[in-house]
Amino acid sequence: MENEKRFLCEAIELAHANVEKGGRPFGAVVVKDGEVIATGVNEILSTNDPTAHAELTAIRAASQKLGSPDLQGCAVYASGHPCPMCMAAMRLAGVGEVAYAYSNDDGTPFGLSTAAIYADLAKPFAEQSMKIRYVPVRLETGLDLYADWKRRQQA
Ligand SMILES: [Zn+2]
Numbered sequence: 001m002e003n004e005k006r007f008l009c010e011a012i013e014l015a016h017a018n019v020e021k022g023g024r025p026f027g028a029v030v031v032k033d034g035e036v037i038a039t040g041v042n043e044i045l046s047t048n049d050p051t052a053h054a055e056l057t058a059i060r061a062a063s064q065k066l067g068s069p070d071l072q073g074c075a076v077y078a079s080g081h082p083c084p085m086c087m088a089a090m091r092l093a094g095v096g097e098v099a100y101a102y103s104n105d106d107g108t109p110f111g112l113s114t115a116a117i118y119a120d121l122a123k124p125f126a127e128q129s130m131k132i133r134y135v136p137v138r139l140e141t142g143l144d145l146y147a148d149w150k151r152r153q154q155a
Helices: 002-020 054-066 084-093 104-110 115-121 145-154
Strands: 027-032 035-041 074-080 097-102
Touching: 002 027, 002 035, 002 054, 002 074, 002 097, 027 054, 035 054, 054 074, 054 084, 074 084, 084 115, 104 115
Parallel strands: 074 097
Antiparallel strands: 027 035, 027 074
């Protein structure tokens, strides 16, 4: 698809520009109704924000532009294979389509693959490298967090 190639090239060009500024080689664009509505690059080094991946900076900008956290009808074109954090964030935001130009295999020789994190996250919690525990603590006030929220939603 010609548009798809154009949007992916734009993401790669953004990534190149980010590299020239000392950043990591990742760029992304958000497209709605055939138009680029937002762009992003990896800003983790310049902002000391470990979540400032290109896809996340792009969907944050798209949500600000649309005035909504709901990105249904949007597609994201990323220079590289999105990491699990970005993939989940795009899913949660309602993004319906994702395309990327450089695969994890393309990134492996450069230390730019997140395949190992995908593999770790696919395991049961108890087998993952990060300790994850369910500790069902509740406040002594008896006020249930979720029930309180639901009640306020209905009010
Ligand atoms: Zn990411």
